[in-house]
Amino acid sequence: MASDWRRYTRTLRRFWGTALAGQLEYQLNLLIELLAMAGNLAGSLFVLSLFYGNGSGGSGPGLGGWSWPEAQVVLGVYTLLDGVSSTLLRPNLSRIVTHVQEGTLDFVLLKPIDSQFWLSARTVSPAGLPEIAVGLALMLGAGLKVGARLDAATLALVAVLLLSSTVILYALWFLLATTSIWFVKTWNATEVLRAALAAGRYPITAYPAGLRTLFTLVLPVAFLTTVPAEAVLGRVSGPWALASLGVAAGFLLLSRAFWRFALRFYTSASS
Amino acid sequence: MSTRLSLARGLRIARVLLSTQYAYMLEYRAEIALWALSGVLPFIMLGVWSAALAAGGDDAGLGLGLSQAELARYFLGAFIARQFTVVWVVWAFEEDSLAGRLSPYLLQPLQPLWRYVAAHLAEQATRLPFVAVIAALFFLLQPAAFALPSPGRFLLAVLAIWLAFAIHFLLQSLIAILCFWSERAQALERLLFIPYLFLSGLVAPLAAFPPGVRQVAFFTPFPHMIGFPAQLLAGLEVSIASSFAAMAGWIALLLPLTALAWRAGVRRYTAMGA
Amino acid sequence: MLVPVPSAPLPPVPQTPSEPIVVARGLCKTFRVAEKQPGLGGTLRHFLRRRHRDVPAVTDVSFTIQPGEIVGFLGPNGAGKTTTLKMLTGLIHPTAGSATVAGHTPHRRQRGFLEAITLVMGQKQQLIWDLPPLDSLRVNAAVYGLDDTEARRRIDELAEMLELGEELTRPVRKLSLGQRMKAELMAALLHRPAVLFLDEPSLGLDVNAQARVRQFLVDYNRRTGATVLLTSHYMADITALCPRVLLIHGGRLFYDGRLAGLSERLAPWRQVRLELAQPLPAETFHSYGELESLDGAEVRLLIPRQRLTEVVARLLNELPVLDLEVSDPPIEELIGRLFRQGVVA
Known part of the structure; x- marks a missing residue:
């Protein structure tokens, strides 16, 4: 088992080393990414401010009982997650369909290493790193502004819940990407997912009851941003934190089982 | 273009291009349906805005000046306007030039950008039924918001959407033409999309903006591209003449600019012997 | 420039029969x-x-x-x-x-x-x-x-x-x-x-x-x-x-x-090329084998392997033969034909 661990960590180092080597050529890209991030964040903050009276000069109704800095914490978590998905998820998961289409999935399956690991961790893109940093800063900065007590225990809980959100996001995305084994064309379904996840920019209580249920039970947007933001503000409840971990574990196991299931079809049907 | 096209010939080319592109797009209807669905952003924003409106009571200090039903229709209008003004010429152009399909197009007596126009129109025709289904579902779920625009308003909205499409297409074509100079031109589209996203009215009716920002926004083409047709469709009050004038002005500016850029780009392309 | 193709080396055939891999x-x-x-x-x-x-x-x-x-x-x-x-x-x-x-x-x-x-x-x-x-x-x-x-x-x-x-x-x-x-x-x-x-x-x-x-x-x-x-x-x-x-x-x-x-297996016959002193009508060759081509005095026949010796002897005896050449149809051609036609004899 120890040698297994070594093989996987060494492989991961090589994966990401080669990925970074491939991207250093494109400094211009980095500049564009930075500009895009700044623009997106400014735009999101601006739209958010409209609910707090920026538009009318008054006080505004706010969002679902969240104060202006509290809502910024949610936006910070969203930005952080978006950065994680640009860094890790999109570069890897968007390739699965290409592997299926071009048949290079064969090479992956013939490697003495877990194929889901290979497909999910093959590459890394530094483009999302600034977004991660800015998201973290916004999340913690806005939290401090409302007097959140960021002691070690809180930070640890936040870290665990953020990890759990990342896992949920990854597993959802991987589940959809897996369907490309059968229907190459439904690849666009992941775009639908991404569009729907934009709902995570706002706290879950900012939505009408129907959407709130949808975003908690069907598409777990609530666990992606609201729950970690509550943890920053020191008010996440035990059941919600546990539910987040449970949902993450459930989706992760589901994505694994579904991938195994899909491979059975790939390996019995491809020609 | 130097060749003078007679009207009849132009119409025939248009008919053939449109019908073949439509047949092609029909093959991809599953993907196009998903594309249509990925434009859900206005509905998400409707959720946030309507909850905020409900929480704050009458107008709630949002400065919207809209009722719940009007708000719902506005965002449905924004959804529809977005669906028929989606432009992807940058990606298609880049793919074609990488695959070497561009050179044969350049040899034909037809400005290649027309092909992409035809492809977009055909794609919109393929989208139409999906958009209709989504709009019908929307009114089923929100019966209180149901109202159809008057025929006159509807026609004006269709015209506004076409003009909005033209502006968006010209803007993106300018970026696409930059592909003649830089391989990475496509990334600029990401930057163009940001002001479009926040200033077009896709995420918030412009009435909610602070006056200063609103004024700046109206100096850009973006509010006319989503907000204006959405207001027309929703039956809201809007200054029709000035918006159409602004759109005409933008087209008058962008059209010659695109033509000039295209000529310079082709000159560079042929000089490079690519 | 053509790089000479090495002649096919024999694989290291194991002397004792081993487990197949x-x-x-x-x-x-x-x-x-x-x-x-x-x-x-x-x-x-x-x-x-x-x-x-x-x-x-x-x-x-x-x-x-x-x-x-x-x-x-x-x-x-x-x-x-x-x-x-x-x-x-x-x-x-x-x-x-x-x-x-x-x-x-x-x-x-x-x-x-x-x-x-x-x-x-x-x-x-x-x-x-x-x-x-x-x-x-x-x-x-x-x-x-x-x-x-x-x-x-x-x-x-x-x-x-x-x-x-x-x-x-x-x-x-x-x-x-x-x-x-x-x-x-x-x-x-x-x-x-x-x-x-x-x-x-x-x-x-x-x-x-x-x-x-x-x-x-x-x-x-x-x-x-x-x-x-x-x-x-x-x-x-x-x-x-x-x-x-x-x-x-x-x-x-x-x-x-x-x-x-x-x-x-693919071609249970061999090819015989004849050069005759003078052209002869096609019917002449029916009794010897299958006529593949007839070009003036040059004739190509396909003859079943087991009858080859007998037929060649008869050809030399009965016809005005100037030159005779026996060959295997090239394997490339046989397989090429097989791939093109998709039929196996």
């Missing part, structure tokens, strides 16, 4: 194809009432390969070669029958199996496009659990055999097709597999590059004793590399044996 026993693969009418109506109907048709791709294919053998796998397009290779590499499950490769059942894809085999596909590549091959090789070294010194040693060794040098530090997209295939071979062989499955490894390469790849495979086989099963469209690959061939046609194994024996 590849065993296919009654392999079958049937693909289930959905029958769907085109158009929206067809899609809906298909959705409501699915109809399938079973298309056999491979039927009852059995053979064994001894360690160290180089075996050519022949057959027209769609004959089932790639399907068989995919069953042997575990990428697809056989519908019936079983396979054992290097002591493992392929479709379980156990680590021990995956480390013992490799698959090279001429039309697919595993190298990272934008990076030098060396980077892809390092990734593979980690994946196969090789330590750095060992990986370095093997890379040097393979690079020397393949005559690759600074190409390894150039981005793959800047390499020629031949250099790229050599680098692909390096990536596929770094873990020193005991069994090599090669699907059209020389596809699209120029004659020079084909010859180099061929020479490399021979050297590699000699040095490591690896077993090779190879498909190719280029007969030159097969004649130069493979003392033994498997011919598959319509999903069935049609021939398994030495290449020379294949021409007898």
